[in-house]
Amino acid sequence: MEKNMGSTDRTIRILVAVVIFVLYFIDVISGALAVILLILASIAIVTSLIGFCPLYKLLGISTNKKKE
DSSP states (O other): OOOOOOHHHHHHHHHHHHHHHHHHHTTSSOHHHHHHHHHHHHHHHHHHHHTOOHHHHHHTOOOOOOOO
16 A cells, blocks of 8 residues: 655644544534544544545545655
C-alpha cells in the first residue's frame, strides 16, 4: 500500500476530526448528524495515521510529494 497523502493533507484531516470530537463531547452536535460526523472523523484519523486514502486511490489523486 503506497502512501498517497501528504503531510498537509494529513494534518488538516486530523485537525478537522479533533474539532468534530470536541464539538460532540461538549454537546454542540448530537443525534444522527453527530453519529455521521463521528464516523467520518474516525475514518479521517485512521487514513491520516496510515497515510493512505482508498478514495484517493480510486480517483487517482495523490497529495504525497514523491522523492525521486
